[in-house]
Amino acid sequence: MRAMKLAALIFFVVGCSKEGANSSSTASSTASFSSQSVDLTGAGATFPYPIYSKWFSDYAARTGVKINYQSIGSGGGIRQLSEGTVDFGASDSPMSDDELSKAKGGPILHFPTVLGADVITYNLPGVTAALKFTPAAIADIFSGRIKKWNDTRIASLNPGVTLPAQDILVVHRSDGSGTTYIFTDYLSTAVPSWKASVGKGKEVKWPVGLGAKGNEGVSGQVKQTPGAIGYVELAYAKQNNLPIAAIRNKDGQFVAASVDAVTAAGAGVAKALPANTDYRLSIVDAPGATSYPISSFTWILVYQHQTDAVKGKKLVDFLNWALTDGEKEASTLDYAPLPAEMATAVKARLANIDLTGAK
Amino acid sequence: MTTLPVNWLEKDRRKLRVDASAFSDKFYEGLTAACALVIPGLVIAIALAIFVAAWPAFSKLGFSIITTSDWDVAGGHFGAAPALFGTLVSSAVALIIATPLAIGIAIFLSEFSPLWLRQPIGFLVDLLAAIPSVVYGLWGIFVLIPLLRTSVMPFLRDTLHLGSTPFFTGPAYGPSMLAAGIILAIMALPYISSVSREVLMAVPRSQREAALALGATRWEMIRDAVIPYAKSGIIGGIMLGLGRALGETMAVTMVIGNRAEISASLFAPGYTMASLIANEFSEATNDLHLSALMAVGAILFVITLIINAIARWLVWRVSKGQAV
Numbered sequence: 001m002r003a004m005k006l007a008a009l010i011f012f013v014v015g016c017s018k019e020g021a022n023s024s025s026t027a028s029s030t031a032s033f034s035s036q037s038v039d040l041t042g043a044g045a046t047f048p049y050p051i052y053s054k055w056f057s058d059y060a061a062r063t064g065v066k067i068n069y070q071s072i073g074s075g076g077g078i079r080q081l082s083e084g085t086v087d088f089g090a091s092d093s094p095m096s097d098d099e100l101s102k103a104k105g106g107p108i109l110h111f112p113t114v115l116g117a118d119v120i121t122y123n124l125p126g127v128t129a130a131l132k133f134t135p136a137a138i139a140d141i142f143s144g145r146i147k148k149w150n151d152t153r154i155a156s157l158n159p160g161v162t163l164p165a166q167d168i169l170v171v172h173r174s175d176g177s178g179t180t181y182i183f184t185d186y187l188s189t190a191v192p193s194w195k196a197s198v199g200k201g202k203e204v205k206w207p208v209g210l211g212a213k214g215n216e217g218v219s220g221q222v223k224q225t226p227g228a229i230g231y232v233e234l235a236y237a238k239q240n241n242l243p244i245a246a247i248r249n250k251d252g253q254f255v256a257a258s259v260d261a262v263t264a265a266g267a268g269v270a271k272a273l274p275a276n277t278d279y280r281l282s283i284v285d286a287p288g289a290t291s292y293p294i295s296s297f298t299w300i301l302v303y304q305h306q307t308d309a310v311k312g313k314k315l316v317d318f319l320n321w322a323l324t325d326g327e328k329e330a331s332t333l334d335y336a337p338l339p340a341e342m343a344t345a346v347k348a349r350l351a352n353i354d355l356t357g358a359k
Numbered sequence: 360m361t362t363l364p365v366n367w368l369e370k371d372r373r374k375l376r377v378d379a380s381a382f383s384d385k386f387y388e389g390l391t392a393a394c395a396l397v398i399p400g401l402v403i404a405i406a407l408a409i410f411v412a413a414w415p416a417f418s419k420l421g422f423s424i425i426t427t428s429d430w431d432v433a434g435g436h437f438g439a440a441p442a443l444f445g446t447l448v449s450s451a452v453a454l455i456i457a458t459p460l461a462i463g464i465a466i467f468l469s470e471f472s473p474l475w476l477r478q479p480i481g482f483l484v485d486l487l488a489a490i491p492s493v494v495y496g497l498w499g500i501f502v503l504i505p506l507l508r509t510s511v512m513p514f515l516r517d518t519l520h521l522g523s524t525p526f527f528t529g530p531a532y533g534p535s536m537l538a539a540g541i542i543l544a545i546m547a548l549p550y551i552s553s554v555s556r557e558v559l560m561a562v563p564r565s566q567r568e569a570a571l572a573l574g575a576t577r578w579e580m581i582r583d584a585v586i587p588y589a590k591s592g593i594i595g596g597i598m599l600g601l602g603r604a605l606g607e608t609m610a611v612t613m614v615i616g617n618r619a620e621i622s623a624s625l626f627a628p629g630y631t632m633a634s635l636i637a638n639e640f641s642e643a644t645n646d647l648h649l650s651a652l653m654a655v656g657a658i659l660f661v662i663t664l665i666i667n668a669i670a671r672w673l674v675w676r677v678s679k680g681q682a683v
């Protein structure tokens with residue numbers, strides 16, 4: 001009896017300390033990070049993290065200004081900025097009016113930085129040509145109304161491709177993510193029945209399919225299962241050479257995702273912008289013959305009234321640099337840069353940030 | 360310059376020594392008491408923090424959070440019944456697989472194994488507990504799931520004709536309640552087998568010799584003299600394994616399919632409470648959504664508490680019934 005208690009105790013302690021060691025090691029690594037002299041801190045979206053971290057390191061090498069960014073997710077970024085624990089936030093979906101009204105530091109400005117896109121990837125052994133889809137076909141597949149690959153609603157879009165009579169397995173993200181937001185925002189915009197039945201959000205109630213965690217989870221599940229279809233970020237799909245479907249855009253053209261096609265979608269929307277826009281824009285299903293329809297901005301979020309004039313100045317200088325020189329680096333990491341005229345307009349808007357330090 | 364009388368000094372020194380030992384006693388008593396109180400204090404503080412954060416969801420949603428099965432963030436519905444179901448079923452599957460295996464290992468190691476084999480096997484089994492859960496998850500995705508999809512699931516469903524029962528029906532995609540149960544079984548196994556082995560080895564020699572002297576075979580000796588003696592300890596080990604299975608997050612999230620539906624079939628994807636929290640917490644900005652996730656955490660906390668209480672009661676009941 002005593003031996004058992006002892007053994008149980010030992011295992012408990014071992015188990016606990018193992019968990020504890022994991023969390024404390026991550027905690028100490030972030031602590032050692034922030035204990036270096038850091039000028040600005042930010043938190044938010046994971047999607048633009050690769051390009052942001054390149055910007056931060058290039059900018060630090062050039063100016064000595066160090067920026068610490070925690071890619072904890074858009075939701076976490078919005079929460080931390082609202083509480084005022086970071087100098088800037090980053091998000092893949094614009095803040096809602098409700099979220100904006102809860103921010104403790106006053107009005108928040110949205111600055112689009114780069115564009116990203118979702119692509120549809122699939123696993124069909126024997127099919128080498130890139131498949132074509134209409135928004136309605138995508139909605140039917142992801143809501144379970146199309147169950148087999150050789151359904152006429154897919155076959156009629158892909159003449160000349162022999163489609164197997166295989167069951168379709170839908171794979172979607174299980175974790176809340178901007179990727180899901182963009183995808184469901186697109187389907188809600190382009191397909192009225194989707195808006196009524198599923199709607200849009202960072203996580204939605206999927207009518208069919210399996211949930212997998214992260215881009216790597218979705219693509220892993222798709223790669224392993226013949227007949228599977230899923231959506232992942234463009235940058236992730238490019239870097240892993242996944243098969244990518246072409247999608248019919250608003251102008252009736254089938255467009256495969258590429259950095260240029262995503263920038264074109266941004267330009268298509270930018271043309272029609274009113275002068276006083278707050279840039280909380282959705283650019284899904286954008287007009288333009290070469291526009292890729294499942295595209296989105298990602299934003300850096302900044303308080304309009306900066307309480308620390310020195311930090312505020314550093315932040316504005318960085319954003320100015322990012323929107324000028326940083327944009328040129330974007331496509332090397334498979335992010336789409338802002339359309340040129342839009343980058344100019346967004347830079348001009350930096351003047352709206354109030355650096356007087358008064359609340 | 361004055362010199363102190365020698366005998367005074369000696370007396371005083373002795374007195375000082377007595378004082379010092381009394382002080383150190385008190386000091387260590389206080390120190391260990393502080394250590395002992397910190398942990399329960401922490402548990403209470405954590406429980407309070409969770410319940411306070413979960414309160415808005417409990418007061419707004421009431422029992423619907425565990426009785427309804429519609430989890431739709433956009434629509435404002437938070438019914439976590441499928442996750443509750445998944446947590447309990449995946450852990451049950453894990454125990455059904457792990458318990459006989461673990462006890463088998465423990466009996467072999469304590470009763471039959473030659474000495475030179477006992478150490479290495481015991482060490483390797485214990486090593487299972489040291490593998491990070493994300494590694495189990497990756498192994499699940501790349502090894503276990505393809506194996507389940509191409510071989511195990513068709514075998515169970517078609518070759519053994521288990522497809523006629525409701526538990527092994529439906530398409531075999533791979534990610535499923537079964538996959539989660541198997542991963543959890545492997546993770547819980549070292550806890551159960553280590554505790555069981557220690558307890559079996561602690562059974563007094565006299566107990567074994569008495570059984571043998573009465574003419575028992577080796578198996579009868581283990582069944583009638585050794586296992587009953589060690590029963591409470593083995594149950595304790597099983598409960599420890601169950602605790603591991605209930606709270607496991609990462610590996611399960613990677614293989615369970617994350618679908619909030621209740622299905623009798625082990626081939627169907629499912630969801631667990633821990634996975635639900637891990638998936639949605641980082642992107643939850645809506646207040647009710649956050650609070651609902653905290654409420655799910657609170658319910659998981661309560662379930663773990665209840666299971667621990669049951670384990671205590673079982674161990675107490677079983678050990679009361681034996682003549683030690």
